[in-house]
Amino acid sequence: MYPHERSLVTTYKDKPFVILGVNSDRDRAKLKERSKEENITWRSFWDGGSTNGPIATKWNVSGWPTIYLIDHEGVIRFKSVGAKPFDDLLRTLVVKAAAAAEATPGKSE
Numbered sequence: 001m002y003p004h005e006r007s008l009v010t011t012y013k014d015k016p017f018v019i020l021g022v023n024s025d026r027d028r029a030k031l032k033e034r035s036k037e038e039n040i041t042w043r044s045f046w047d048g049g050s051t052n053g054p055i056a057t058k059w060n061v062s063g064w065p066t067i068y069l070i071d072h073e074g075v076i077r078f079k080s081v082g083a084k085p086f087d088d089l090l091r092t093l094v095v096k097a098a099a100a101a102e103a104t105p106g107k108s109e
Contacts, residue, residue: 001065001083002038008090009042016072016097017090018042024051024064072097 005019021044025031028046035044047053051064059068062081069078069086071093078086 006039012094015094016101017094022047022055024053024056069093072100
């Protein structure tokens, strides 16, 4: 999964796009090492070392990976448990967010 996420970071560089990760690994030190090894450059939050951590609980995560696509207005447009294709929808949402950013005076991407 990480190679795909890295490609998205490259593809949408300088666009209104962000990846946020949430990780439930127990060993935070090993998680940091793995993040370096996997070249994870996006923000990734540690959820307390449990699959029942506060973030997973609040978002009702029942399996890993769970992917949410949230548009520029904060609306969840896609949720998937497991790795399922979402690139076409993602591209559409980024285009809409870029257009909205350009149409709003004083706001930048």
